[in-house]
Amino acid sequence: MQTETTNLIKWQKKFNTETSCINHLIQLRWADGFICPKCNHNHGYYSSNRAHFECASCHKQTSVIxxxxxxxxxxxxxxxxxxxxxxxSDKGGISALRLSKLISVSWKTAFHMLRKIRKAMGDRDSIYDLSGIVELDDTYIGGKKPGKRGRGAQGKASVLVACENHDGYPGYIAMKVIGSVSKKEIELFTKQNIKPTATVRTDGYPANNGVQGNATLEKKVTPPEFVDEWLPWVHVAMANLKRFILGTFHGTSLVYIQEYLNEFCYRFNRRFWEDQIPLRLLTLCANHTKVSLA
Ligand SMILES: [Zn+2]
Known part of the structure; x- marks a missing residue:
């Protein structure tokens, strides 16, 4: 779907007061007119002072947010x-500290806002299943000590990464934090993120047998110097991910890694429509259900 493009100047022009944002949110939520969430009645009275609608039938008051x-x-x-x-608007994302300064909120508030936005991003991408030829591999994020593969190395998060390979070009990606690399985790990841009709390329690691039964598996034991030929795009995605995590979120707690992965994948999967991302994300947040943070 084609979305309007934007940039800093356009955004500044469009969203420069609280009222302009409220009106835009109303437009996104009720483009065809207000519908009462309680009784589905299609008429309500809007109070601009309190930014809410009152249903003309059941009188329930509904805030625009x-x-x-x-x-x-x-x-x-x-x-x-x-x-x-x-x-x-930046592929490096933004840290809570930087955001807190830019919009004058506390670090904690900025952090919570970003977490909620990342949740919406992850939920949006979870609808999509990777198809065609899909490269699959695992990596580690965080921690300083070198860890052994397949075991939950201390201070590190194991991450499964899948990337579509469209005739030699990268397509969509998916990433998930797992306890440790095992057949069971790979099976679950494949079921949740990859279409059964896909062909999944992996290296010779035994746990990759978890793909079997959920998609076609193409396994190849690859010497390190040839691994980039067999699984080129999944490794490019991993290198970009590490740069993203190190650049913006160095020293981040492992608890939040999945949320950063959601953010990374969301932007990566829309890299060809970069100038549409802000308005697409705004629409997503307006239409996403409320988010409770764990
Ligand atoms: Zn009503």
């Missing part, structure tokens, strides 16, 4: 909209 990722947030929408712009 109710049931979105902005649900119950005390942060003005203007700041949310700018957080969405910043996270989506």
């Amino acid at each position: 109710c049931g979105t990722i902005f649900h119950l947030s005390k942060v003005p929408l203007l700041k949310w909209f700018w957080a969405i712009f910043y996270i989506s």
Whole structure:
């Protein structure tokens, strides 16, 4: 779907007051007019002072942010909209510290906002299953000590990475933090992220047999110097991921790694429509259900 493109100047022009953001959110949520979430009645009275609708039938009051990722947030929408712009307009993303300074909120608030946005990104991409030829491999994120493959190395997160190989060009990617590389984890990842009709290319590691039964498996024991020929794009994706994590989130807690992976994949999967990402993400956040952080 074609989305409007944007950039800093356009965004600044479009979203420069709280009212402009509220009106845009109303447009995104109820483009064909307000519908009461309680009784489905299609008429309500809007109060601009309180940014809510009152249903003309059951009189339930519905805030414009109710049931979105902005649900119950005390942060003005203007700041949310700018957080969405910043996270989506640079492939390095944005740290909570930097965002907190740019939009004048506490670090903790910025951190929570980014976590909610990343959750929406992950949920959006989880709808898509990789197809065609798919490269699959695992890597480690975080930690300083070198770890052994297949075992949960200390301070490190094992990550499964899959990337479509479209006639020699990278397509969509998917990434998941796992406890350790095992047949069971690979089986689950394949089921959740890859179409059964896909052909999955892996190296000779035994756990990769987990692919079998869920997709066609093409296994090859590859000497290190040839691994980039057999699985080129999954390794490019891994190298980019490490740069992203190191560049913006060095020293990050492993607890949040999956959220960073969600963010990385979301932008990577839309790299050909970079100038559409901010408005696409805004639409996603407006239509996503409320997010409770664990
Ligand atoms: Zn109603």
